[in-house]
Amino acid sequence: MTENVLAIDQGTSGTKAIVVCPERGVIGRAEATVRPAYGSGGSVEQDPGELLESVVSTAREAVRDSGESVGAIGLANQGETVLAWDRTTGKPLTPALGWQDRRAATVCDRLADRSQELTALTGLPLDPYFAGPKMTWLREQWTREGVVTTSDAWLLRQLTGRFVTDAATASRTQLMDLDSTSWSDTALSVFGLDNESLPEIVDCAGAIGETEILTGDLVPVTAAIVDQPAALFGHGLLAAATAKCTYGTGAFLVLNQGTDSSRSTAGLTASVAWRLGGTATYSLDGQVYTAASAVRWLVDLGLIENAADLDRLGGSVPDSGGVVFLPALAGLGAPQWQPQARGSLTGLALETTAAHVVRALVEGIAAQVAVLVESASADTGRRINSLRVDGGLTRSALLMQAQADLLQVPVEVDAAADTTALGVAALAAYGIDPRQEPGTAVPRRGPAKIYEPRIGAEAAQEQLDRFRRATEASVAHARETT
Structure with a gap:
């Protein structure tokens, strides 16, 4: 280039x-x-x-x-x-x-x-x-x-x-x-x-x-x-079995499948990641419909002023105080695929504060992504050893730490604020000269920060189990009312 x-x-x-x-x-x-x-x-x-x-x-x-x-x-x-x-x-x-x-x-x-x-x-x-x-x-x-x-x-x-x-x-x-x-x-x-x-x-x-x-x-x-x-x-995740998650309006997990177009058996979607020279590279994808849009919902309610309050307020308490927030504010995507499902907020008590609710939302977003990663592992038979992440919500240290905790693997925050656009730039450069190696037009960079798990596997499983119960209740209610 x-x-x-x-x-x-x-x-x-x-x-x-x-x-x-x-x-x-x-x-x-x-x-x-x-x-x-x-x-x-x-x-x-x-x-x-x-x-x-x-x-x-x-x-x-x-x-x-x-x-x-x-x-x-x-x-x-x-x-x-x-x-x-x-x-x-x-x-x-x-x-x-x-x-x-x-x-x-x-x-x-x-x-x-x-x-x-x-x-x-x-x-x-x-x-x-x-x-x-x-x-x-x-x-x-x-x-x-x-x-x-x-x-x-x-x-x-x-x-x-x-x-x-x-x-x-x-x-x-x-x-x-x-x-x-x-x-x-x-x-x-x-x-x-x-x-x-x-x-x-x-x-x-x-x-x-x-x-x-x-x-x-x-x-x-x-x-x-x-x-x-x-x-x-x-x-730069051009090899099979590598994965990333973008935290924007929603949260989106994408796992590179290489030239394998196998359909998911665990509730994910199978798509074309890109097609170059007539040859398709495929992906498994999982979708969380509301991430930053759920944060914006809290702003509209007046519970927080902006996304920066996730860490300031949510980080002021050591845990969610038993509160579980299922942020299915636009239905549930993968792996449940229940468009009529609704969000839920459970475990409330007189001692529950706004800080507990905010922290519960952060943990709810992280739990939804963790479920997607588990589904990808079930499909491929491989455990994801680390997760690359990008998007505006990666600025929340509270969310990224919760993600590492629930996944029990390192979460690597991309050093660039323009990951999607950089991918397009690399493809555009390849479109000029397909003789070059795909992706080489964008200088490779290491992560800006790596979050390591701070809780044990048993504690992480307990959190995920509470989240699954909330999800199952929402899905059951949706089925009863439709």
Whole structure:
């Protein structure tokens, strides 16, 4: 790699852009906030225009901040966010339904008898988290006009004029055959989408298109990928049996499976991590729907002022005082897949304080991730010896220590604040010159901090058992009421 690259990470609550020089690292940076609208019935909507404006503004600002030109552009996207739009004009016809939107649960309920078939075909359980059910819901409830796609296809059309999506994003729709990495006629028929015009599935790095909107010069777009596997790539975890977890709006575990597309038997999802030169690298994935969004919920309640209070307040007590917080505020993802489940707060007493509740939330997030790691180990037959982590919530020492305690393995916090964007940058550089070794465009770095377990295995198991009982109660209640 001899040219700078511009990498853009379009996320749920914000968009980040960086300019990466092969010798000097990150030389330009910009961020913009985007604001999902949370409504009744599990709706989570975003303004497509705001998403596009955030991509354009951060890209331009990052290039200005660097003071240099770029030779390629890469884009990471939210994965399961969808919208309908006019293919001729590019005009959005609906809001973008965020990945947390649960309204397609009615579609999933109706198709429950096809669930096992879909999972075997696509690697994904039938759940409104994924794009396919949302696309069907939009068609049935909103509009039959235009095309309905994931947000990346719309953004790439606005930037390059091409109608494409990458293999990693396509694998999150539940409409793609996981083994062939092509659209599945069977899955499309199940969802009633067999007459839809769908974007071409392309590699995650290569000649995707060209744009002059972002820099004023005509620059090739050479990378496109979902944000979570981009973070795996950014960590440099390119070998099988390595794993990372990102703590953002949600918490997302991704385990590299190499070229093995085996489906999970422990409740995780199997997806394409990236496809390069027509060859797919696969992953096992686990999702915690509410992490930073659960912290924001505490802020909205007035219990804390900001995320920094997690450590200040939660760290002021030695434990949760018996309080167990199940932060299933948008349902449960892997491995339970219960969209109707609700969060719970148990073990309250007169002596319970706000500090105990805050600490219980931190431990609840860590417990959910620990359950995902256990599921990954059950699938692979291998114990994960350490966990690489990134995302805004890794700034909470209380959360990271709780994670190490419950996992009983070291938790390694990434030294970079831009792990996802760095992964996109490395892919964009590879897209310029596929003769180079993948991932070498980003200088390797050690962890900024390592958290070692401070409690024994027995104490960790006791905490996890209390959390499992709360989870089982929530799932049972959801089943009784649906």
